[in-house]
Amino acid sequence: MQKICVIGGSRYFGKLLVERLLAAGHHVTVINRGSTRPPDGVEHLAVDRNDEAPLTAALGARVFDVVVDQVCYTPVQAAVAARVFAGRTRRYVMTSTIEVYDPATGAPPVGTPVAEESVDPAGWPVDLGLPWGDEAFRAAHYAEGKRQAEAVFTRAGFDFVAVRSAHVLGGGAREFTGRLAHYVERVAAGRAIVVHADALPTVFVHYQELADLLRWAVEADFTGPVNACSDGLLDVHDLIAAVAAQLGREPVLRTVPAGEEASPFSFDRPYAMSNSRAKKLGYAFSRTTDWLPGAVAETVTTRQ
Template identity: 30%
Template sequence: MFMNILVIGGTRYFGIYLVEELLAQGHNVTIATRGITKDNYGDKVSRIVFDRTDSDSVKNSLSGKYFDVVYDNLAYCSNDVKYILDVINCNKYIMMSSTSVYEKHLDTMEEEFQTLHKKLIWCSRTDFTYDEAKRHAEYALWQNYNYINAIAVRYPFVIGKGDYTKRLYFYVEHVIKEIPMYIDNIDCQMGFIRSDEAGKFMAFLADKDYSGPINGSSYCTISIGEILGYVTEKTGKEPVLSEDGEKAPYNCEPEYSINTSKAKKLGFRFSNLKDWIYELIDYYIDIIY
């Protein structure tokens, strides 16, 4: 069934894969952005230009409009959720959340983050740290808009060739260029998801009979030590580890893995992390060399 779908965001990183997958499925897609980042969709999508952090801008752009599905890739806080859901009509709202809402550990499951009995604070993105702001975005969704058919997709770190955060790239570059770095969790196993798969899983959820939070993550885990060891094996360069070095971007992450049994039950199978992450590291090595 072809649907009328709004994607808030969709011009960067895995949002591009989401839009491309929705278009491949034949849906009518509208993207809502600030109009700053150019896209390559041509006349295949409709466009709305707004500032989603400004309630008046959102209201003027979306009030009275109906979409079968709304994807919100840019919901970072409770106000972000409120500004959208107070004005738009939709059959399903799919919010990009994060596994940062959890106290993560091995085999982290959706039910471990409870949202209904926590105090909701209406906040902007700068009022809290990233993880706490994301928690309040979910508090808003499940406490104030529980009448809406909604899904909160929780991903760990999304990595891929278009990763503008360059967090994984940091480790590869520092090994090759022998730049000292400080790492506080070198042996912790961690979960990741590939950017194209992140977009495809979100598109997969469009017509699924499911509501509530859902995890997405590649199968298997890897440690920073394994990543550094692979770069050393490929380049002959040894990492320079120092307490005075640059702080590594994945510092403070605990050992964890993300349970994806709910996604599997719906029929989506994620790839195995170790089937593709070394190819991505090779890509970074080639760029640096």
């Protein structure tokens, strides 16, 4: 049994992660602002992770084997956590994102899923002076915020892991982005779906698989970034076809040239990553095509 601290962890796949950790016999402490109650059997500290002094006071003398940070979006948040948890934990796992592989970072050619070393947090510059507290700035610089947060933790002295998640799908209430529901609703209603004519493929992960992988990262001993995506590349046309098959309807598509705005998951630039490092470390992924029909079916049922 380990002592695990989960920052966030009360909604969506974070809640499932907490349940998985409890089932494995770990002692779990959840930190959030108190708006959402964590599962039974969890120690709950209601405090804002951005407020350093109250967070330090709430933790008291607690120490942990591992901290899992589900809600770190900026280097400022990472710097606060690095100071607060210094000497309190040996391992820090941060939920990161495929978005760190923005083409501006030097993504590989089309058809080559990007590997972790394409964005090395150890050498990534950090600027704490940017207006990270401004919501609009933070939203517009989501990928850069995640990259710089990884960089801060990499230099903090922990055994640090960045789990770079693919696009998360799941169906029903767990499909928290609403993107799968977007396609279900448009296909069902016969409304046009805007896509790129030559849409490039990307990668996805089921929320249950992401929770399982995070638990694996908690219990493992590797460090550094690791990509989290199910096997198999899909483009937006594949996704729409899965929805159309479930609904028994022909989708209505409207194509736009590269560079113009399109529907979610329609990409006109490389947006796929490799999961080979996680496999070499011992994690076995599912195939997206195996779980996608169930996720679509759950979304259809929830919508009705």
